[in-house]
Amino acid sequence: MSSRSERDKAKQLQEKCQSVLNALLRDEDNKYCVDCDSxxxxxxxxxxxxxxxxxxxxxxxxxxxxxxxxxxxxxxxWTPEQVVSLQQMGNSRARAVYEANLPDNFRRPQNDSSLESFIRAKYEHKKYIAREWVPPQLPKVDWEKEIEEEMEKQRRKKKTGE
Ligand SMILES: [Zn+2]
Structure with a gap:
């Protein structure tokens, strides 16, 4: 059984994930599809x-x-860990990593089958990857704790009628 405050917490966690994701999408780095540029x-x-x-x-x-x-x-x-993974990487850095050895005159394919070949080459076969790149460790994320603290503050405010 989940209590009301647990449901509130879950809801706030989702809201926080959404707002960070939306901010990332507004970032210049992430305004175009990392693979096809649309x-x-x-x-x-x-x-x-x-x-x-x-x-x-x-x-x-x-x-x-x-x-x-x-x-x-x-x-x-979304979970906070998933959101932080996107925060850590993002499209510009991902291009630097996964397209480090892309030929200078490379043109992004636009039709479905050549796009699929490109995406497979890029992520499955890691054809263009920066050789020296080591995937980062995910930091421990504790948004729940922050949210709990925030909710506690709200509760106290209500009680004292501030
Ligand atoms: Zn695309």
Whole structure:
């Protein structure tokens, strides 16, 4: 059985995840799909740490969850760890890592089949990856504690009638 305050806490946690994600999407770094450059991505691969358009998100799904874990920014529920993974990486840094050895004259493919080949080469075969790159450790995230403290503060305010 979950109590009312637990439900409130879960709700606030989701709200916080959403607001951080929306802020990330407004960031210049994440305004274009990391793979095909189309405008206004609304999907993300949280383990890779990138924002994607719906078409590339579909291709990432086909790679399997051992390579890419895809979610809708607005339709799915998120955990703080997943959000922090996106915060740590983001599209610009991900390009620096996964496209370090992309030829200078490379043009991003636009049709579905060549886009899929590119995405497979990039993440499955890591064809262009920066050799020296080591995936970062995820920091421990404790948003729950922050939210609890905030709720406690609110409760106390109500009590004292401030
Ligand atoms: Zn795309």
């Amino acid at each position: 405008k206004g991505p609304r999907w993300a691969s949280w383990n890779i740490g990138v924002f994607l358009c719906i078409r590339c998100a579909g291709i990432h799904r086909n790679l399997g969850v051992h390579i890419s874990k895809v979610k809708s920014v607005n339709l799915d529920s």
